[in-house]
Amino acid sequence: MPISENMVQEIVQEVMAKMQIAEAPAGKHGIFKDMNDAIEAAKKAELIVKRMSMDQREKIITCIRKKIKENAEVLARMGVEETGMGNVGDKILKHHLVADKTPGTEDITTTAWSGDRGLTLIEMGPFGVIGAITPCTNPSETVLCNTMGMLAGGNTVVFNPHPAAIKTSIYAINLLNEASLESGGPDNIAVTVEKPTLETSDIMMKHKDIHLIAATGGPGVVTAVLSSGKRGIGAGAGNPPALVDETADIRKAAQDIVNGCTFDNNLPCIAEKEIVAVSSIADELMHYLITENDCYLASKEEQDKLTEVVLAGGKLNRKCVGRDARTLLSMIGVDAPANIRCIVFEGPKEHPLIAEELMMPILGMVRARDFDDAVEQAVWLEHCNRHSAHIHSKNVDNITKYARAIDTAILVKNGPSYSALGFGGEGFCTFTIASRTGEGLTSASTFTKRRRCVMSDSLCIR
Numbered sequence: 128m129p130i131s132e133n134m135v136q137e138i139v140q141e142v143m144a145k146m147q148i149a150e151a152p153a154g155k156h157g158i159f160k161d162m163n164d165a166i167e168a169a170k171k172a173e174l175i176v177k178r179m180s181m182d183q184r185e186k187i188i189t190c191i192r193k194k195i196k197e198n199a200e201v202l203a204r205m206g207v208e209e210t211g212m213g214n215v216g217d218k219i220l221k222h223h224l225v226a227d228k229t230p231g232t233e234d235i236t237t238t239a240w241s242g243d244r245g246l247t248l249i250e251m252g253p254f255g256v257i258g259a260i261t262p263c264t265n266p267s268e269t270v271l272c273n274t275m276g277m278l279a280g281g282n283t284v285v286f287n288p289h290p291a292a293i294k295t296s297i298y299a300i301n302l303l304n305e306a307s308l309e310s311g312g313p314d315n316i317a318v319t320v321e322k323p324t325l326e327t328s329d330i331m332m333k334h335k336d337i338h339l340i341a342a343t344g345g346p347g348v349v350t351a352v353l354s355s356g357k358r359g360i361g362a363g364a365g366n367p368p369a370l371v372d373e374t375a376d377i378r379k380a381a382q383d384i385v386n387g388c389t390f391d392n393n394l395p396c397i398a399e400k401e402i403v404a405v406s407s408i409a410d411e412l413m414h415y416l417i418t419e420n421d422c423y424l425a426s427k428e429e430q431d432k433l434t435e436v437v438l439a440g441g442k443l444n445r446k447c448v449g450r451d452a453r454t455l456l457s458m459i460g461v462d463a464p465a466n467i468r469c470i471v472f473e474g475p476k477e478h479p480l481i482a483e484e485l486m487m488p489i490l491g492m493v494r495a496r497d498f499d500d501a502v503e504q505a506v507w508l509e510h511c512n513r514h515s516a517h518i519h520s521k522n523v524d525n526i527t528k529y530a531r532a533i534d535t536a537i538l539v540k541n542g543p544s545y546s547a548l549g550f551g552g553e554g555f556c557t558f559t560i561a562s563r564t565g566e567g568l569t570s571a572s573t574f575t576k577r578r579r580c581v582m583s584d585s586l587c588i589r
């Protein structure tokens with residue numbers, strides 16, 4: 128039953144008095160030394176959140192939106208400084224996107240059937256305390272966006288963030304709790320540990336109070352979560368191809384692809400990672416990439432050098448991930464002009480800089496004989512991640528054929544990849560795209576369970 132704000136305060140005090148929990152360090156809300164203490168604190172907060180009205184949850188979410196906007200630049204700078212990845216300007220935009228377009232409680236809807244035998248409702252109820260594992264590529268964006276959705280669904284959340292982004296994640300978690308406290312809600316709606324490790328992640332995954340785990344990251348973490356024996360939401364890796372056919376507006380396609388590929392230095396998992404172009408327009412597309420979109424055409428020798436640096440010993444060099452094109456070129460001794468945004472070249476789909484998910488502005492172009500060959504190569508390059516793919520085409524039959532063959536959670540047509548996140552496109556924003564487990568773009572409703580509530584033979588007034 129919904130309760131008033133005064134009652135929330137009473138419940139906060141009552142629960143606090145009953146349960147002894149470890150204190151978070153002074154001035155930092157939701158941050159604990161020990162994972163068990165963090166989970167206990169989130170559990171305590173959850174007992175309060177689940178008795179709050181939807182209106183009270185929404186009040187906290189509104190305050191979170193405000194705080195994200197106020198802190199967008201700080202969070203962006205902190206993320207770039209701590210991880211060395213991405214760029215401040217785009218990260219500011221990403222935080223505004225989270226603040227403006229992450230769904231809140233309006234995403235929690237009810238289905239009803241009424242008839243001669245009564246009234247039946249399907250309501251979306253909370254899971255309780257959710258465990259969440261977050262990546263270093265969009266650290267605060269994911270923490271903030273996950274918490275807004277999970278709280279809207281009536282849950283609290285325990286994070287095990289990427290250790291390389293812990294400072295930024297802690298800053299975001301503190302903000303979330305400040306927003307809750309300022310709006311009359313409890314502390315610890317989101318919690319974490321000072322030093323997240325694989326051990327703290329393991330404690331979280333096995334804990335009796337965690338019933339749902341949301342993992343955002345590469346294949347390793349998704350597999351770990353899906354092997355935990357708990358319900359898992361798996362938002363895994365991608366390698367999105369951008370297919371361009373002969374019916375596309377080639378000039379615009381080149382611009383859209385470079386804009387999407389270079390956004391936050393290619394860190395978003397949805398960003399264009401390679402191009403597959405039908406042969407008849409491939410040269411024209413490359414021409415526009417180089418002459419109108421600040422792309423640097425890498426020679427064969429430069430490609431080899433880049434491969435050596437970026438995939439040192441066959442392993443992705445973390446020092447290259449999320450770096451801008453000029454920095455990458457400087458690593459192989461090329462002093463590129465100031466305007467250069469992206470490195471391009473043509474190669475076979477097996478080229479390591481094309482086949483691997485690099486997360487940096489290197490865009491290999493694969494030439495295809497015809498549309499069917501382009502689809503086949505793009506499907507191969509997506510590696511069955513079923514994550515994201517993009518196409519530039521005016522032929523509806525071609526678009527449909529590609530969409531069916533590649534079977535991804537996201538397919539952007541005739542636009543930059545980021546329009547899938549509601550940035551220059553319709554729809555809501557998320558930084559957790561559940562590609563492996565099929566929920567697709569997550570929102571508040573993803574973090575709820577369906578509960579059927581039946582009144583037999585009454586309450587139908589038709």
Ligand code: NAD
Pocket residue numbers: 260261262263264265287288289290325328343344345346347348351361362363364365395396484558559560561562
């Ligand atoms: P990562 O896989 O290295 O780390 C992600 C998180 O998982 C981190 O918190 C890390 O500590 C943890 N982790 C890794 N292996 C683990 C294991 N075996 N057990 C428990 N925890 C483990 O990824 P990253 O470099 O931080 O992020 C980039 C990757 O994430 C890319 O592959 C990208 O495509 C993917 N990603 C996917 C989405 C999505 O929504 N699908 C969003 C962002 C990033």
